[in-house]
Amino acid sequence: MKKIRWGILSSAKIGTEKVIPAMKQSGTGEIQALASRSHETAKKICGELGIPKSYGSYEELLADPEIDAVYNPLPNHLHVPWTIEAARSGKHVLCEKPIALDAEEATQLLEVQKETGVLIQEAFMVRDNPQWHKVCDKIQDGEIGELRAIQSAFSYMNRDPNNIRNMADIGGGGIYDIGCYPVFISRMLFGEEPLEVTALIEKDPDFKTDRLASGMMKFPSGQSSFLCSTQLVPYQRVQVFGTKKRIEVEVPFNAPNQMPCRVFLDDGSANHGRFKLIEDLPVCDQYTKQAEAFENKILSGSIDNSPLQDAISNMVIIDALYRSGNTGQLVNI
Ligand SMILES: NC(=O)c1ccc[n+]([C@@H]2O[C@H](COP(=O)([O-])OP(=O)(O)OC[C@H]3O[C@@H](n4cnc5c(N)ncnc54)[C@H](OP(=O)(O)O)[C@@H]3O)[C@@H](O)[C@H]2O)c1
Incomplete structure (x- = not known):
């Protein structure tokens, strides 16, 4: 069965301590790569967590054609900019909460979702x-x-x-x-x-x-x-x-x-x-439940902008x- 191949943006604590170990338990996904601003950090984390590919920049990870979906646990001011970059690189995005700094910024994602057809969801586990x-x-x-x-x-x-x-x-x-x-x-x-x-x-x-x-x-x-x-x-x-x-x-x-x-x-x-x-x-x-639900939406083709509308309403x-x-x-x- 096809599995969703994940790329992780950054060495964020929530990722390394909670979300990555939990995602690894999903039967419908696998973690392919992690990127950090420091390649040394990325290599170290990938070694510790058993992730095959490490990158020294977020851009390199987004350019990897073997990645289907990106988990974005960057600081809040980088949620929208890197979610846009990832979507325009053809990746589905699970972005940490809050999705943006305000509703106006979050609304930019609607246009990008329409243009790219990827799934964009706020990570309210x-x-x-x-x-x-x-x-x-x-x-x-x-x-x-x-x-x-x-x-x-x-x-x-x-x-x-x-x-x-x-x-x-x-x-x-x-x-x-x-x-x-x-x-x-x-x-x-x-x-x-x-x-x-x-x-x-x-x-x-x-x-x-x-x-x-x-x-x-x-x-x-x-x-x-x-x-x-x-x-x-x-x-x-x-x-x-x-x-x-x-x-x-x-x-x-x-x-x-x-x-x-x-x-x-x-x-x-x-x-x-x-x-x-x-x-x-x-x-x-x-x-794990969050990752499986997100992966299943992609695998079953149930992609629409309702998760994004919900994130904007929260904002x-x-x-x-x-x-x-x-x-x-x-x-x-
Ligand atoms: N859903 C949940 O249960 C949950 C729980 C905790 C946090 N969160 C959310 O997850 C996000 C990350 O939280 P966290 O506590 O894990 O963060 P953190 O440990 O501080 O990690 C953020 C990472 O972002 C990267 N980064 C890029 N630009 C940065 C900048 N200008 N300043 C600082 N870091 C920068 C760094 O990774 P590199 O240097 O490796 O690139 C850094 O390790 C937040 O949006 C938070 O709201 C969610």
Whole structure:
């Protein structure tokens, strides 16, 4: 069976530590090459991870005719430029989140997608995790009553001035890095787009990036609020409130790959939350699931611009949250 041959742009930590090892578990893909700005670095990583070809520039990798798809985990300001280069080289692109620095920049990709016919998708691995499929099913089956509210938190502690998350000029900041997940999850669960949003943003005085943000989104059917921070105790949780029951997702975003995810269903019978574990979640690696789903779209010829439209819609909300935080105003979408 034909396999999708991947090329990886850069020695990014997310690639070397999580996504590449997970992609290697896919039955429908294989990693052909990795490029770094330093050929020494590329050679070292390829040796360690068993990748056949190393390149000392991204251009060389894109010129390789034996590569079908590119994984782009570059810093945020390079997502759109290198996704365009890759698409114009005839490669499908799985690009890390956030897809762009703003919706206007993301929209450039629509033209490129139309011109090249390749698949361009934002790497929100949570969409392929069975724990979220289970939550979506429970909402659609009406088990929690009407979905009315979502509350999320996502935080970590990172004060390293050399980390891309703390560099404002290349797309650093908490909403870009992790606030994008509550936005994505809320849009996915409501199956709607927000009508208006508001945010409180506190910036780091040195980095000038948002280090603490609280966002609220009004959807046609309810509300979603979230907290995200690059300088707080590490934590993540999502609570999904229906009119009858509540669902709690224990590790909603960086889900474990060695043990089953834990999702709890609160039956609403007591106000301290009497909940039971939803048991039948398989042990899986969400990055493998992401790679397989992407590869299968290519192999089955189901390529359209819907993943890109979704990424642009997410970016519209991120833009609006930053605008609200910077102006103190409620922003209508
Ligand atoms: N989906 C997820 O679970 C997840 C998790 C973490 C991060 N991410 C996303 O993945 C991306 C990378 O994050 P990361 O923490 O892995 O990044 P990182 O370790 O800092 O790696 C970024 C890589 O980009 C290359 N690069 C090219 N130009 C650069 C520049 N001007 N400054 C810095 N690096 C440059 C470098 O590789 P070479 O020198 O080898 O070319 C560098 O190693 C971000 O967009 C982030 O939002 C996603």
